[in-house]
Amino acid sequence: MYRHKLRFAKLATSVKESLKLGTTIKYKTGFWSVVKSLWQGAALTIRHFRNAKNRRTPAYVSDENYFKQPDGLVTLTYPYEALPIPDNGRYRLHNEIDDCIVCDLCAKVCPVNCIIIESVKATEDIGTTSDGTKKRLHAPVFDIDLAKCCYCGLCTTVCPTDCLTMTPVYDFVEVDIKNMVYHFTDLSPEEAEEKKQLLAKQQEEMAAAKAAALAAKKQQG
């Protein structure tokens, strides 16, 4: 702290000295230098005006001219033209529900809690994912609220079957913020209800079977 003060004091004295000696920045004065500087300014703007016939092209980042842009207009007419983005761009989330085992890892890791998953145990065999993992759960609700999403990508890294991915789609504005919630479930509400009832029935049966077995055991013992 003290050293900073010292340095500041030194700086202050040097500024004072330079003021005393008259070595501060000198502005050019005089008629012709003013005319010259006015002309230089005017030449600069007119040069940009003349170069306005050249335009930036929607070149990909690997293009050699991407960072150069020597002259001309720098804007693109966005909805009609857009800078290409990488194929592995990490923008809107997409869940391939057929490959999803509804493990809930993504929902747990999400730092902003934008993924809501409800699961229902399957009563019958519902097949495997494309990488051979057995699916055991239905997902009556698999919602991602992209209005909350912070695009950190943690959910895609924890996903065991790589079914949750980020896509290069970035332009998905909505008028109503409710439309930012994306529903990925493959079950209609009726189907979901049916699956729930099936599970309840199965569990009832199992409980009944268990109770019967317990009763039988008691009688035996």
Added chain:
Amino acid sequence: MLAFLLTLGLMLLIVIAVVYAERKVAAFMQDRMGPTEAGPHGIMQPLLDVLKLLQKEDIIPTAADKKLFSIAPILVFVAVFAGFAVIPLAPAVVASGIGIGVFYMLAIISLDVVGLLMAGWGSNNKYAMLGAMRSVAQIVSYEIPAGLAILAVVMVCQSLDFQEISFQQGALMNQFPGLEYEMNWLFGIEALGINTTTIGGITTWNIFRVPLLFVAFIIYFIASLAECNRAPFDIPEAESELVAGFHVEYSGFRFAVFFLAEYAMMVLVCLVAVVLFLGSWNTPLPNIGPFSLAYWTSGTVGELSGILWGAFWLISKTLILLFVQLWARWTYPRLRVDQLMHLCWKVLTPIALAVVLGAGIWRLLMVG
């Protein structure tokens, strides 16, 4: 009546072109694209802007002085539009060919200041008030160098009639009643012995006929930028500090009228600069030996060809000057109030006084 409609139509046309050009020129100088959506290349933008403004609510603040507030924009516009009456558009076309046109113009344009002050005071808003005060201080100050520069021209031309001044600056001079036997000499000096009466073209423009008037032209142009509140002298409007200056409280139709008056003022000062200094409606091409370029590009006085050529040259020159105004706006930063007053009172006014003296001496040389 015909002249009224013609002038109004022409003014609106040029104003719309200038508003569009302003946006495009600004965009190009800043490496942007400007309006692109409304029509091809956004060409309908200014028209649609006006339509939008007309649909907007006409808000009058509760605390405003209602009478002043509502009259002000009309007064500003009337003052500017009345100035157009004396501008000759072509050899035979002038809405009001009065003999004291220059004097009338200077007088009627000054009314503009009253309108601005009414708007600023009537709005009952601190920014509007500040804007109006700055505006009045600026316009009243800059009328002096502008008036002196015009005085130099009047002294050289010995006329207050815009049409007579126009005829003097071209090969058609002897066709003006009263100037039948006048002669134009190179640089206005007979002793040099080069008669340019029939050469015409650029050699008889005021800035060439009396090269001293080029200095007057520069002074007039700078002062006229200040008079129509254009950058770098836009401190009365100063978007970044006073929001919009005196018209901050205006909306809808009244704002559109202010907007129109502002751009009409730009057009008017450029027209006056062209008429007084840059050869008015005369062609820039001189007659050279067998090639009578000046006559070929002038048409016949009083006929349609003369009107079309005259209007073409006048409007082309005006548009070039307007482009320079836009160019200056998008190049130079705004001056401070003290710098503005310094430029006016300590630089432009003394030089303008010297130019007036010089113009008087030059006139003596021209006669002798």
